[in-house]
Amino acid sequence: MFETRRLSSKIILQVILTIMVxxxxxxxxxxxxxxxxxxxxxxxxxxxxxxVVPEFFRNSAIIAASVIVIVYVLTMLxxxxxxxxxxxxxxxxxxxxxAALTLPEVVLLTPLFSxxxxxxxxxxxxxxxxxxxxxxxxxxxxxTRNFVNGIPDDLFDAARVDGANAAVIFWRIIMPxxxxxxxxxxxxxLIGAWNDYLLPLVFxxxxxxxxxxxxxxYFVSEFSDDQTKVVASAVITAIPEIIAYLCLQRLFERGLxxxxxx
Amino acid sequence: MARQPSAAAGxxxxxxxxxxxxxxxxxxxxxxxFIFVVGLIYYCIGxxxxxxxxxxxxxxxxxxxxxxxxxxxxxxxxVFWDTIRHTVIFFIVTFVVQTALGVTFAxxxxxxxxxxxxxxxxxxxxxxxxxxxxxxxxxxxxxxxxQFNTILSDIGLGSLAHPWLAQSSTALPVIMAITIWEWTxxxxxxYFAAMTQIDREIxxxxxxDGAGGFKVLTRIVWPNVRGTTIAxxxxxxxxxxxxxxxxxxxxLGGPNxxxxxxxxxxxxxxxxxxxxxxxxxxxxxxLILSLAxxxxxxxxxxxxN
Numbered sequence: 001m002f003e004t005r006r007l008s009s010k011i012i013l014q015v016i017l018t019i020m021v022x023x024x025x026x027x028x029x030x031x032x033x034x035x036x037x038x039x040x041x042x043x044x045x046x047x048x049x050x051x052v053v054p055e056f057f058r059n060s061a062i063i064a065a066s067v068i069v070i071v072y073v074l075t076m077l078x079x080x081x082x083x084x085x086x087x088x089x090x091x092x093x094x095x096x097x098x099a100a101l102t103l104p105e106v107v108l109l110t111p112l113f114s115x116x117x118x119x120x121x122x123x124x125x126x127x128x129x130x131x132x133x134x135x136x137x138x139x140x141x142x143x144t145r146n147f148v149n150g151i152p153d154d155l156f157d158a159a160r161v162d163g164a165n166a167a168v169i170f171w172r173i174i175m176p177x178x179x180x181x182x183x184x185x186x187x188x189x190l191i192g193a194w195n196d197y198l199l200p201l202v203f204x205x206x207x208x209x210x211x212x213x214x215x216x217x218y219f220v221s222e223f224s225d226d227q228t229k230v231v232a233s234a235v236i237t238a239i240p241e242i243i244a245y246l247c248l249q250r251l252f253e254r255g256l257x258x259x260x261x262x
Numbered sequence: 263m264a265r266q267p268s269a270a271a272g273x274x275x276x277x278x279x280x281x282x283x284x285x286x287x288x289x290x291x292x293x294x295x296f297i298f299v300v301g302l303i304y305y306c307i308g309x310x311x312x313x314x315x316x317x318x319x320x321x322x323x324x325x326x327x328x329x330x331x332x333x334x335x336x337x338x339x340x341v342f343w344d345t346i347r348h349t350v351i352f353f354i355v356t357f358v359v360q361t362a363l364g365v366t367f368a369x370x371x372x373x374x375x376x377x378x379x380x381x382x383x384x385x386x387x388x389x390x391x392x393x394x395x396x397x398x399x400x401x402x403x404x405x406x407x408x409q410f411n412t413i414l415s416d417i418g419l420g421s422l423a424h425p426w427l428a429q430s431s432t433a434l435p436v437i438m439a440i441t442i443w444e445w446t447x448x449x450x451x452x453y454f455a456a457m458t459q460i461d462r463e464i465x466x467x468x469x470x471d472g473a474g475g476f477k478v479l480t481r482i483v484w485p486n487v488r489g490t491t492i493a494x495x496x497x498x499x500x501x502x503x504x505x506x507x508x509x510x511x512x513x514l515g516g517p518n519x520x521x522x523x524x525x526x527x528x529x530x531x532x533x534x535x536x537x538x539x540x541x542x543x544x545x546x547x548x549l550i551l552s553l554a555x556x557x558x559x560x561x562x563x564x565x566x567n
Contacts, residue, residue: 021385027400081290106525241391
């Protein structure tokens with residue numbers, strides 16, 4: 001975009017860019033520094049010694065995996081139906097689902113709370129997994145439907161002429177050809193489910209169900225606000241997220257741009 | 263299920279040749295997802311609408327029906343109007359700053375700088391980190407003895423140092439700064455992707471005509487990424503209305519309601535205060551505002567296309 005033929009302009013751009021990213025790096029450096037102040041690595045040992053960290057991770061992993069499975073299966077089925085099959089008044093169904101796209105989860109709190117208590121789902125994974133999945137599906141269907149629209153109709157017509165029914169077509173054409181968008185959806189759902197705070201805050205009450213987003217507040221009560229240990233626990237939860245991103249950088253970036261590009 | 267091709271199916275069918283075998287009904291395919299999403303969400307919305315007419319603490323067996331009293335309270339509640347004001351300010355500031363930063367970063371990283379991937383990772387990492395994970399360190403950074411004040415005094419601006427989150431006038435800007443830190447990565451990556459689709463020849467032609475970097479950015483790049491800007495505006499409106507994690511975790515909506523948003527206010531009223539009826543009325547307002555925001559920007563986006 002900018003002229004980079006002269007050495008001086010090259011250096012200027014590089015310097016501007018470097019100065020601009022410092023504020024983005026700063027909180028991460030401050031975080032590591034803070035977690036090592038006072039007792040140094042002792043902070044991490046104290047956090048780990050409580051033994052609950054793996055439990056919080058396990059809970060987050062189970063919840064995220066369940067949400068991903070539900071979102072993936074229901075989205076693929078629905079996207080195929082919306083895009084390539086015959087449905088009367090299809091846009092009405094579609095827009096009814098899309099309206100849920102704008103829904104803030106805080107609106108669901110009271111009804112979910114009283115329903116979950118009545119059904120005995122309070123403090124279980126279900127109370128978090130089901131609403132999270134329901135909130136993620138509309139956007140996933142929107143993305144996947146657009147993607148499936150791009151698969152030529154001729155392919156489906158040819159398969160039908162050869163005698164394939166809808167289930168076979170779904171399995172043999174839709175599933176393999178939607179892999180790129182499926183990866184994007186898995187990543188988007190993962191970020192959404194893993195980082196969610198409000199639903200676990202309201203519905204999960206014991207370390208045996210709580211997710212890693214609740215870990216800092218758990219340690220605030222555990223260490224009566226010994227800030228360095230709380231921050232150390234935050235670093236522990238941040239590391240896997242950063243590693244996952246570095247390993248799957250392409251997928252993360254494609255996941256977020258999938259909706260914006262045709 | 264009816265199998266005649268409807269007008270919609272006819273339009274989608276390939277033109278210029280006879281109709282092939284009829285398309286099977288798609289209803290069984292969409293129903294599982296449709297029932298799950300629409301069932302759960304519309305059930306909750308309906309339930310919220312009903313609760314909003316009650317005076318209820320959420321547990322007592324005989325809630326008292328009060329009609330539209332909760333809505334009346336809401337319009338006379340100064341905190342409600344505060345949350346609306348904060349949301350509007352928050353939307354404008356975060357959207358403008360993120361757009362400016364996102365476009366600049368994207369343009370810079372399209373300019374053959376060294377180590378582009380390193381910069382990309384630094385800008386994008388905040389997106390994958392949970393706000394809940396970052397909240398403790400942000401509270402620390404902006405506290406009276408925090409790193410931000412240390413830096414200020416190091417660069418000779420020590421007179422500006424104060425407890426940023428404890429003062430009404432600076433708490434909201436801090437919340438906005440944290441949000442910008444967290445979401446600029448998304449803005450950047452979307453503009454970066456949009457810019458790869460701009461025709462190189464147009465850029466070259468402009469340059470040959472003597473346009474400088476700034477002119478290329480404002481006259482050619484900016485109009486070409488307009489679609490992305492509109493999409494981001496809509497995301498920002500919805501995001502501003504949904505704001506919960508950062509103000510709740512970093513400043514608890516305070517001090518003195520200075521960082522209260524609809525989300526934190528509804529939570530506070532519904533769960534700790536247990537004025538469930540009033541919380542539901544606030545939820546209904548939030549829902550109306552979200553839909554209105556989405557429709558307003560959605561329609562603008564469609565007109566542009």
